[in-house]
Amino acid sequence: MIREAKTRADLAALCEIWASITPREPMTTEQLERRRERQPERLYLLAEEEEHAVGLGIVAPSDSPGRMFVGVRVLPGFRRRGIGADLYKRLAAHARGQEPESLSTLVSEADPDSIAWAERRGFEEYQRQAELVLELRGDEQAPAPPGGIELVEVTPDLHKAAYELTQEAWEDLPLAVPVELSAFEIWLEEEMSGPISFAAMEDGEMVGFAGLIGRDAPGLLEHGLTATRRTHRRRGIATALKQLEIAWAAVHGYRELITFTQDRNQGMQAINLALGFVAKPAWISMRRRP
Ligand SMILES: CC(C)(COP(=O)(O)OP(=O)(O)OC[C@H]1O[C@@H](n2cnc3c(N)ncnc32)[C@H](O)[C@@H]1OP(=O)(O)O)[C@@H](O)C(=O)NCCC(=O)NCCS
Incomplete structure (x- = not known):
């Protein structure tokens, strides 16, 4: 089931999934709440299986005018079951409602499956950030x-x-x-x-x-x-x-x-x-x- 992450507990579950996939770039519930207050066009989603959060979705305005960031993360044990596709569908529909010029996402170079997943949804590389x-x-x-x-x-x-x-x-x-x-x-x-x-x-x-x-x-x-x-x-x-x-x-x-x-x-x-x-x-x- 996919639903909006609204409460503090929902946001904590979202942060936990985020941190388990990218532990060096953790987010806090306070950051998510503060940014959503500032940018009400943000959307946070949770995908759940048997009441356990197994995936997340985020739509957020970016630093670049007209570009909306769309992020999907699914825990490794729950991939290839359509959860990411369902999340993306909801996120993309919400993002399009803001009439952006482009949608963007961020994928690790070390994750060819996720790169291919984004490519199948029409995303193309436009720049890279080094992590050191x-x-x-x-x-x-x-x-x-x-x-x-x-x-x-x-x-x-x-x-x-x-x-x-x-x-x-x-x-x-x-x-x-x-x-x-x-x-x-x-x-x-x-x-x-x-x-x-x-x-x-x-x-x-x-x-x-x-x-x-x-x-x-x-x-x-x-x-x-x-x-x-x-x-x-x-x-x-x-x-x-x-x-x-x-x-x-x-x-x-x-x-x-x-x-x-x-x-x-x-x-x-x-x-x-x-x-x-x-x-x-x-x-x-x-x-x-x-
Ligand atoms: C990147 C930046 C912070 C470097 O500041 P700086 O004070 O000039 O850097 P330093 O003098 O300490 O550079 C030390 C060495 O780094 C290398 N270096 C620095 N700038 C370089 C450049 N533009 N091209 C190639 N090498 C460079 C050189 O080896 C340099 O030693 P050298 O001058 O003896 O050849 C500065 O160019 C800047 O403010 N750029 C815009 C903001 C930015 O890009 N910040 C980083 C974003 S993550």
């Missing part, structure tokens, strides 16, 4: 900042400057489709919820910014955006910020860092690999006309 992880030893050291640069914790008085720098950086992301940065308040809520962000300052001006985002999985943190002002690139600022994040995470007992970046982002990829991050299977963004 770094296991922490615990004794990672904070870097010496590049000359003339001071590395500081981002405090609320620096939030506006960090948002402006994020806007500049988003313009430079090598993406196949245009994206729109969310409004300041939403950005604060989604990207600055902590545990900590750092800024690179030169003469009182922010020239670099990098944030760590909490993940609802033990010992794990995710790197948010890393950004350096166009005028200050190739001076080691992003590398120093990321090293500082690594040292901070190690000292605070975290054991693993995860980061996602566009596979065409040569700069960020080079920095991550030089810092010892190891590539995992990529995430393939696929889309189709509605």
Whole structure:
């Protein structure tokens, strides 16, 4: 049976399935509730068998104007029984009701069955995100900042400057489709919820910014955006910020860092690999006309 996930218990069941399929990218019931309040066009579905949740479906607006994200996940033991197809039918009908220009979905490179499943429904790859992880030893050291640069914790008085720098950086992301940065308040809520962000300052001006985002999985943190002002690139600022994040995470007992970046982002990829991050299977963004 497929039904809408409405209550907190429903959303908790949805999060559990999500986390069992992608444990490194868990979601929380609070996040799902908050986002649905903000975006009432969202739809969350649960597929149940004998009152146990075995699959989920999500429709959500994306960062890209006119594109609706559609996500289907079915527990491995319950695949090839039409549950995903039924979920997708409901999700696609709901998404089309929003009159989008395209539907998109995200599939792991390591999951050829799911790629083929999406292809059979008319989805085609349009970009890839690299996933990289770094296991922490615990004794990672904070870097010496590049000359003339001071590395500081981002405090609320620096939030506006960090948002402006994020806007500049988003313009430079090598993406196949245009994206729109969310409004300041939403950005604060989604990207600055902590545990900590750092800024690179030169003469009182922010020239670099990098944030760590909490993940609802033990010992794990995710790197948010890393950004350096166009005028200050190739001076080691992003590398120093990321090293500082690594040292901070190690000292605070975290054991693993995860980061996602566009596979065409040569700069960020080079920095991550030089810092010892190891590539995992990529995430393939696929889309189709509605
Ligand atoms: C990616 C970004 C953060 C790099 O910042 P930066 O401060 O210039 O990076 P660093 O100076 O620490 O780079 C260190 C090394 O990484 C590599 N690197 C950095 N940028 C590169 C680029 N554009 N092309 C190829 N290699 C690059 C180089 O090996 C560089 O060392 P070098 O300058 O001695 O050759 C910056 O270009 C930026 O803000 N881009 C827009 C936002 C973005 O893409 N963020 C990442 C999204 S996930």
